[in-house]
Amino acid sequence: MTEKDYAPLSSACVRGLCDKLYEKRKFAGGEIEKMVKDFNDANNSSQIKKLIRVLGQDLMSSTNPNVKNGALMGLSSVAVGLGKGCEAHLSELLHPMAACVREGESRVRYLAAEALFNVLKIARSAALPHFPLVFDALARLAADPEPQDIVTESGELEVSALVPLLRERLYARGACARQFAAGWVAALDALPALPLLPHLRDLLDPLLHMLDEPHPEIRRMCEVQLNEFLRSIKKDPSQVDFQAMINILITHAQSPEELVQREVWLQLTAISWIKEFVELAGRGMLPYASGVLCAALPCLAYNDDARRSILCSCNSYSAAPIFL
Numbered sequence: 222m223t224e225k226d227y228a229p230l231s232s233a234c235v236r237g238l239c240d241k242l243y244e245k246r247k248f249a250g251g252e253i254e255k256m257v258k259d260f261n262d263a264n265n266s267s268q269i270k271k272l273i274r275v276l277g278q279d280l281m282s283s284t285n286p287n288v289k290n291g292a293l294m295g296l297s298s299v300a301v302g303l304g305k306g307c308e309a310h311l312s313e314l315l316h317p318m319a320a321c322v323r324e325g326e327s328r329v330r331y332l333a334a335e336a337l338f339n340v341l342k343i344a345r346s347a348a349l350p351h352f353p354l355v356f357d358a359l360a361r362l363a364a365d366p367e368p369q370d371i372v373t374e375s376g377e378l379e380v381s382a383l384v385p386l387l388r389e390r391l392y393a394r395g396a397c398a399r400q401f402a403a404g405w406v407a408a409l410d411a412l413p414a415l416p417l418l419p420h421l422r423d424l425l426d427p428l429l430h431m432l433d434e435p436h437p438e439i440r441r442m443c444e445v446q447l448n449e450f451l452r453s454i455k456k457d458p459s460q461v462d463f464q465a466m467i468n469i470l471i472t473h474a475q476s477p478e479e480l481v482q483r484e485v486w487l488q489l490t491a492i493s494w495i496k497e498f499v500e501l502a503g504r505g506m507l508p509y510a511s512g513v514l515c516a517a518l519p520c521l522a523y524n525d526d527a528r529r530s531i532l533c534s535c536n537s538y539s540a541a542p543i544f545l
Contacts, residue, residue, distance in 0.1 A: 226279075227275050227279065227280070228271075228275075229256065229268055229272055229275075230253070230272065230275060230295075234249050234252050235249075235280070235291070237252075238250065238253075238280075238291035238292075238294060238295055239280070239285070239287050239291035240287070240291070241287055246290065246291055247294070249294070249295075250294045250295065250298035251298070253272070253295050253299060254298045254299075254301050254302040255302070256272070256302070257269060257272065257298070257299050257302025257303055258302045260272070261302065261303060261306055269299070269303070270313075273296070273299055273310055273313045273314065274313075276295040276296050276299065276317075277292065277296060277313055277314070277316070278317075281317045281320075281321075286324070286326040286328060286329050289321060289326075289329050290329060290332050292317065293317075293321060293329075293332045293333055293335075293336040294336070296314050296317060296318060296336060296340075297335070297336040297339040297340065299314065300314055300339060300340045300343050300344070301339065301343065303343075304343060305344075305347075307340065307343055307344055308344055308347040311340070311344055311347065311348055311351055312351065315337070315340060315348070315351050315354060315355065316354070318333050318337050318340070318358070319333075319337070319354050319355065319358040321336075322334070322358045322361045322362050323361065330362060333362075334359075334362050337355065337358060337359075341355065352382075352383060353382045353383050353386055356386055356387075356405070357386055359401070360386065360390050360398060360402065380409070380415050380416075380417065380420060381420070383409075384417075384420045384423050384424065385423070387402050387405060387406055387424060388423050388424060388427055390405075391403065391406075391424065391427035391430075392427050392430070396434075396439060399431060399434070399439055400436075400438070400439050400442065403428075403431065403439060403442045403443055406424060406428070406446055407442065407445070407446050410446065410449060410450070410453075417450075418450070418453050418454070418457070418460045419460055419462075421450055421454075421461065421462075421466065422462050422465040422466050422469075425450075425466050425469050425470075426473075428443050429447075429469070429470075429473045429487060429490065429491065431443040432444065432447075432486055432487040432490060433487050444486075444490075447490060451493075451494065451497060454497065454501070455497065455501070458501045461501075463498050463501070463502040463505055463506065464502075464505065464508075464509075466498070467495070467498055467506060467509045467512070467513075468509065468512065470491045470494050470495045470498065471495065471509070471512040471515070471516045473487060473488065473490075473491035474488055474491035474492050474495060474516035474517070474520075475488075475515070475516050491516070492516065492517065492520060495513055495516060495517070499513060
């Protein structure tokens with residue numbers, strides 16, 4: 222390894238950066254941080270770009286986990302050295318880090334999470350345009366699981382780009398991944414600047430499926446969030462695409478003869494939502510009247526204790542007058 226291979230990094234700095242010992246990597250990271258500050262003070266953006274390329278491409282392409290760990294330390298140090306100036310290089314900094322969460326070596330994944338946190342802590346709201354990339358990385362890490370966090374703080378986040386990722390994670394098999402995604406749905410829905418209601422048609426089916434979740438804490442999260450969505454629907458029906466969601470509800474409202482308690486709650490939720498949709502959308506539900514009746518009428522025959530709540534909900538339907 223020659224100095225020319227990794228310029229502007231010296232061979233000694235590269236060796237320290239890729240050492241197994243954290244103290245040596247940290248020392249090399251400090252050198253990089255100082256180097257970046259000097260480049261920044263001299264307005265030498267070409268050297269900064271070259272340094273990021275060496276770390277994010279040349280070193281990161283190695284199959285040696287220690288070299289990848291060193292590259293992650295180096296990229297994190299670049300962000301620290303640049304401070305708010307790292308905003309101009311976020312794509313080059315974040316993409317190699319996000320790629321490392323797919324690595325087979327757990328230590329690399331852990332250090333990738335740490336590096337992501339360090340960069341996001343500095344960039345803050347400037348990183349929001351890259352949030353789908355970051356969210357995908359964090360969702361993968363959550364399945365390990367390694368607890369991670371990120372704070373959203375502006376309206377720059379593209380919700381439309383994030384919703385497909387949320388939907389995918391809500392359908393995931395792993396409980397940690399589902400809980401992670403459900404937590405993000407709740408967090409984003411709580412932000413007035415990032416309304417999720419217009420995107421509910423993409424989230425409703427996986428959320429209803431999670432009412433059949435065997436883990437009570439995840440099931441409870443979904444119950445609470447669905448109640449919040451329904452409250453928002455009643456408050457502002459104009460934001461809701463009733464026609465896009467009614468068939469989802471009809472499907473979940475139809476259940477087999479024998480139900481476990483979780484399935485009873487799922488069916489009750491679907492029936493209750495259908496009732497609200499019919500009352501709020503009125504004649505807009507007329508094309509779906511046969512489906513609504515196919516879902517509701519069988520429930521009128523329920524006479525067991527477990528499903529009495531479903532029967533009571535169906536008895537309160539005012540669908541017929543509205544359809545007429």
